[in-house]
Amino acid sequence: MSGSWAANARTVSAAPQTFAEPHHTNASDRRVFLNASQNVNGNTSALAKNLFGNLTYKQVNLASYNIPQVGQGDGDFSKVWDQLKDADVIVIGTPVYWSNMSGYLKTFIDHLQINNDLANRDLYMIVQSSDSDQTLAINSVYGTMNRVAIRFNMNFVGIGQTTEQINQLHNKMIGNAPSNPTTPTTPTTPTNPTTPSEPTTPSNPTTPSVPSTPSTPDSWTITDKKGVGRVYYTPGYGINVWTNPDGSTFTKRINHGTSWKYFKIAKKANKTMYNLSGNQWVDGAYFR
Incomplete structure (x- = not known):
């Protein structure tokens, strides 16, 4: 049986991931940690403490609220949501169950209704597991949370699992991350650079009668x-x-x-x- 499993094993590579720079790096910013673990003071919350460092934050434990499956009422969903929308920085932590986020977090996300309550908030994710390789879980969590960030117009800053990754996210949170850590001395320019997909192009781009200007x-x-x-x-x-x-x-x-x-x-x-x-x-x- 073990030989059969080995023969069918496959290597899972990390999916391409894109993150944003944080917008809220002041000590006075309001921060909330949404703990999606059944353990209020377990390993997930310990990683959150390392991420926040000396910064103040409020911990909200999903396990302390009654949020039923979709179709069975909203339960305490609004009680949790009201605490999130008051924050500038939101850190969500989840343990890994079967290479995915916890049921607490998935059920909470299932209740989301798109609005502007979280626009421009900074979003950080913690994925906690004793397994050193959680590529499947990271890919899955990223796919879901990146979609959430886009739909709610949030700044998805990053995902942390290891101590090194948590420290890097902490530096971003306090504004100490290098803005240009890998600038080559002589950058190369491709001969056929790409243009962003689905651009909003004016009807007369060469001679516009009214140029595109900002709100001010x-x-x-x-x-x-x-x-x-x-x-x-x-x-x-x-x-x-x-x-x-x-x-x-x-x-x-x-x-x-x-x-x-x-x-x-x-x-x-x-x-x-x-x-x-x-x-x-x-x-x-x-x-x-």
């Missing part, structure tokens, strides 16, 4: 300039693509190390934003 046009100087830029952030992570230079709403993320065509440059004080066509802008601090 007087504060930005926007010039038409074409070129190719490259994303310099952190390997495995990405930067947000915003709908205007002010960065009020993001639509997606683009990965570190990728190159993109740009068509306009917006400047205000020491801030620079690049337009990737239509209403798609990226921060010049991570793109050049």
Whole structure:
């Protein structure tokens, strides 16, 4: 039997994952840890303590609330939700059961109704397991939570399982993560750079009668300039693509190390934003 299992074993590789830079790194920010473990003070909550460090936070234990399966009423769902929407930073921790998140967390997610309550919140994930290789679990949790972050317009900062990963997320939370840790001295530009998929292109892109401007046009100087830029952030992570230079709403993320065509440059004080066509802008601090 063991030989049969070995013959059918397959290697699971990590799926491509893109994360965002945090927007809330002040000590005064409101932080909530949503504990999806049956143990209030177990290994999952211990990892959360390491992630927060000396920062203050509120722990919400899903095991302490009655949230039934979908179709059987909402139970205490709103009691938990009200605590999340009051936070600037949300850390969700789950143990691994059968290469996936806990039933507590899955049931909670099943009750979600899309709204703007969590817009622009920073989201961190903790995946706790005694097994050193949880690739299947990480892939599964990422797929679900990345979708949640996109639908609720959140900043999905990262997933941590190991002590090293938790320390890296802590540095991001307090604003100590390097903004450009792997910038090559001579970056290479591909001969055929790609353009973001499904761009919002104006009806007359070459001679627009009304140029695309941010919500506060007087504060930005926007010039038409074409070129190719490259994303310099952190390997495995990405930067947000915003709908205007002010960065009020993001639509997606683009990965570190990728190159993109740009068509306009917006400047205000020491801030620079690049337009990737239509209403798609990226921060010049991570793109050049």
